[in-house]
Amino acid sequence: MAISRDEVMHVARLARLALPDAEVDRLRDQLSALLDYMKQLDRLDTRDVVPTSHAVETGTPFREDEVRPFGDRESLLKNAPDRSGDFFRVPRIIED
Amino acid sequence: MAQAPIHEWTLLEAARKVREKEISSRELTAAILERIDRLDPKVNSYVTVLPERAASQAAACDEEQARGSLRGPLHGVPVGLKDIFCTRGVRTTCGSRILHNFDPPYDAAVAETVRAAGAVLLGKHNMDEFAMGSSTETSHFGPSRNPWDLSRIPGGSSGGTAAAVSAGMCFAGVGTDTGGSIRQPASLCGVVGMNQAGPVTRTVADAAALLGVIAGYDRRDSTCVDVPVPDYLAAASRPVAGLRVGLPKEYFEGGGLSPDVKKAVERALAGLTGQGATVVEVSLPHTSFALSTYYLIAPAEASSNLARYDGVRYGHRAEGASGVVEMMSRTRAEGFGAEVKRRVMIGTYALSAGYYEAFYGKAQKVRTLIRRDFDAAFSKADVLLTPTAPTPAFRLGEKTGDPLTMYLSDIFTIPCNLAGIPGISVPCGLSAEGLPIGAQLLSNHFREETLFSAAGAVERAIRLPRVAPVEG
Numbered sequence: 001m002a003i004s005r006d007e008v009m010h011v012a013r014l015a016r017l018a019l020p021d022a023e024v025d026r027l028r029d030q031l032s033a034l035l036d037y038m039k040q041l042d043r044l045d046t047r048d049v050v051p052t053s054h055a056v057e058t059g060t061p062f063r064e065d066e067v068r069p070f071g072d073r074e075s076l077l078k079n080a081p082d083r084s085g086d087f088f089r090v091p092r093i094i095e096d
Numbered sequence: 097m098a099q100a101p102i103h104e105w106t107l108l109e110a111a112r113k114v115r116e117k118e119i120s121s122r123e124l125t126a127a128i129l130e131r132i133d134r135l136d137p138k139v140n141s142y143v144t145v146l147p148e149r150a151a152s153q154a155a156a157c158d159e160e161q162a163r164g165s166l167r168g169p170l171h172g173v174p175v176g177l178k179d180i181f182c183t184r185g186v187r188t189t190c191g192s193r194i195l196h197n198f199d200p201p202y203d204a205a206v207a208e209t210v211r212a213a214g215a216v217l218l219g220k221h222n223m224d225e226f227a228m229g230s231s232t233e234t235s236h237f238g239p240s241r242n243p244w245d246l247s248r249i250p251g252g253s254s255g256g257t258a259a260a261v262s263a264g265m266c267f268a269g270v271g272t273d274t275g276g277s278i279r280q281p282a283s284l285c286g287v288v289g290m291n292q293a294g295p296v297t298r299t300v301a302d303a304a305a306l307l308g309v310i311a312g313y314d315r316r317d318s319t320c321v322d323v324p325v326p327d328y329l330a331a332a333s334r335p336v337a338g339l340r341v342g343l344p345k346e347y348f349e350g351g352g353l354s355p356d357v358k359k360a361v362e363r364a365l366a367g368l369t370g371q372g373a374t375v376v377e378v379s380l381p382h383t384s385f386a387l388s389t390y391y392l393i394a395p396a397e398a399s400s401n402l403a404r405y406d407g408v409r410y411g412h413r414a415e416g417a418s419g420v421v422e423m424m425s426r427t428r429a430e431g432f433g434a435e436v437k438r439r440v441m442i443g444t445y446a447l448s449a450g451y452y453e454a455f456y457g458k459a460q461k462v463r464t465l466i467r468r469d470f471d472a473a474f475s476k477a478d479v480l481l482t483p484t485a486p487t488p489a490f491r492l493g494e495k496t497g498d499p500l501t502m503y504l505s506d507i508f509t510i511p512c513n514l515a516g517i518p519g520i521s522v523p524c525g526l527s528a529e530g531l532p533i534g535a536q537l538l539s540n541h542f543r544e545e546t547l548f549s550a551a552g553a554v555e556r557a558i559r560l561p562r563v564a565p566v567e568g
Contacts, residue, residue: 008441015399015444016406017437018425027441030499034442037500038388041458044465051460052467054319055516056541061318075185075201081413088409093420 001039002032102127103264104563107173107302110267114172117161121172125154125216128174132218132265135566140240141250141260143179144187145219150174153216169309171214176266178257178294179220180227183207186217191225191235191253194411194431205314206270206294213309218266222256225433226402227277229253230505233496234435241492242285243564244531248489251281251505257296258285262532262564268306269296275390276484276509279521283484283534286560288551290520291513292544298562300522300551304328307544323542331545332552337372339550341365342477346383347508354487357533360525361483364535367524367557368481368550378473378480382465386511389466391503392446392459393514399443405431438499467515470540479550480538482508484521488531512538522551523560532560 008028012019019027070076073086082089102124105113113119129147136142157172182188182200184207189195203211211217224234232240232255240256242248243263250259254271258281261269271278273291282289282296288303289296295306308329313322343365348358369375407413407427414430417423432440446455473480485505495502512519518541521534535554539546 003445007445011441011445011448013425014448015440016403016421016424016428017432017440018422018429019437023437027438030438031441031445034391034500035445035455038392038455038459041385041388041392041462044382044385044462046458046461046465049461049464051457052463052514053460055467055514056321058319058321061315063315070201072201075199076409079198079201079410081407081411090408091417091420091423 001035003028003035103131105267106299106562107170107267107297108299108305110173111170114161115166121154121157121216122151124172125150125174125218128218128264128266135263136265138241138246139243139259139263139265139566140238141222141256141263141265142176142219143189143191143222143235143237143256146186146217149186150216150218157214157216167212167214169213169305170210172216173214173267174216174218175210176218176221176257176260176269177207177210178223178254178269178271180223180272181207181270183217183220186220188220189237190227191223191237192431192433192436193236194405194427196236196412198410205316206310209310209312210270221254221260221269221271224253224255225436226398227253227272227274228398228435228439230276230280230502231490231495232256232281233492234433236433239492242489243566244286245489246566248491248531249284251284251485251489253277254289254296255281258282258287258289261285261287261296261298263566264563268302270294270306270310271296273509273513274394275513276506279509279519279534279536280485280506282521283536284489284532286523286532286534286564288520288522290518292518300548300555301329301332303520303551304332304548326545328544328548331548334545334549334552335371336368336549336553339368339373339479339546340376340477341368341373341550342376342378342473342480344378344380344383344473344480344482346380347482352486352504352507353483354527356527357483357485357487360533361481361535363558364522364524364554365481367554370557371553373550373553376476378477380466380469380473380511382462382469383511385462386466386514387503387507389459389462389514390506390510391442392455393463395439395443396446396456397443399440399447402436402440407431435499463514466511470512470515470517474540478539478543479546482536482538484508484534484536488527488529488533508536517541518544518547520547520551522554524554524558526560
């Protein structure tokens with residue numbers, strides 16, 4: 001199933017991936033070929049089949065909703081690419 | 097008889113010799129670090145080696161032992177971890193540029209458990225970027241090489257772990273396997289590898305011992321099942337008389353299977369029947385749909401999971417962006433390699449409006465059909481025997497241009513993971529060119545003991561070199 005250049009660019013925007021032109025073309029070809037292969041699943045009748053999302057169903061585990069401060073705040077912040085005191089600094093959020 | 101060199105000792109031998117004070121942890125660790133220093137420039141099985149940290153951990157183990165205390169069954173034994181597991185204060189890259197500078201503030205559960213058992217951490221093993229690949233060629237830190245033939249790939253994505261274990265550059269490693277990422281490289285590097293929780297070792301007994309250490313309930317993992325951990329090590333030497341071995345016919349048909357692999361797996365079968373196991377033919381009719389199913393489900397789930405890599409809190413950040421969306425998009429474009437981008441794109445497409453039911457939803461339903469196949473097979477057989485990988489190790493670069501051909505390397509390992517059952521790869525022969533071949537054994541949910549018994553029987557029947565001839 002051939003997908004278009006526009007579709008590739010749309011999906012790249014959704015995935016937050018800046019793609020140069022050459023990569024758009026290559027991905028269009030590769031994704032089309034892979035999706036073609038995956039369409040073989042359409043040959044199977046799955047109308048009455050229940051989907052499996054976990055091999056072993058365990059139910060949803062719950063725990064108390066308790067606030068627990070992380071013991072070593074500095075070890076988290078020291079990985080920050082750009083930091084201002086106890087904050088992560090990012091470019092402005094509201095764009096023109 | 098001359099004693100085997102240190103790097104050829106098994107995990108259990110090394111642990112026993114430390115326990116009985118035949119060797120100190122310091123000496124043991126120094127010997128393996130020296131080997132890494134000498135051989136890893138050729139193999140590239142480690143992203144990070146920790147000589148100082150390992151030496152001081154070993155010294156601490158020796159001191160504790162001198163005071164009469166042992167931490168646990170791995171006391172003083174040096175091991176490696178795939179660089180996917182967070183290790184507190186130790187660089188953890190996941191094979192990606194986007195995490196090239198990340199020092200986690202906490203340990204993954206498995207890092208905690210092996211440390212609590214007394215193991216010394218030698219370093220972090222190379223891997224395909226974000227565990228996406230079947231050859232360890234997608235690592236940002238360069239490909240790992242197969243210690244049996246340096247022009248070939250070790251398999252992936254836990255290729256660094258399999259290569260390091262195979263070359264005697266650790267006594268055991270822990271990898272991960274969502275589609276075959278432990279079993280396929282284990283097969284290609286001539287070691288034992290298991291999908292459950294990740295042991296990569298040189299013997300079945302070592303795998304059983306290591307699984308015994310790392311198995312158990314993890315309350316921080318919402319998919320973890322709370323069941324008792326049996327004595328896997330005892331199971332590894334249990335007789336297999338009367339065991340019903342199922343041969344799924346779909347795994348032996350078709351043109352992709354190399355004749356060398358077929359012959360080696362037949363020898364594994366002969367080894368099992370020679371010890372009293374019986375053979376039954378079984379069918380897994382949806383096998384040919386497993387690859388499509390997996391390569392829709394895994395990228396879909398990975399694409400949402402990888403959303404956290406946005407350059408805000410840790411890892412690489414693109415410079416000079418004028419707004420936050422541009423910063424994230426450029427960070428991800430610079431930080432992710434080609435295979436990760438491809439899977440993020442497939443996954444995002446398969447989850448996007450209008451396609452969710454046709455792709456992701458459909459794949460989850462086919463997954464049910466695959467699971468039912470295994471249920472039916474296990475009503476007739478206790479264990480299934482199949483090839484682990486269709487061919488021995490291929491050459492570097494041979495499949496990198498064609499994603500689908502690369503994905504086919506995992507064709508025999510994927511179905512079992514979709515069904516959520518345990519699988520182990522055990523060496524069962526060498527190809528005409530002298531490359532290792534693995535046999536895969538599969539059992540029903542929570543029947544790991546059966547797997548270890550069968551794998552132990554294959555190992556007893558087929559003796560192969562325990563360490564790759566990497567020194568020439």
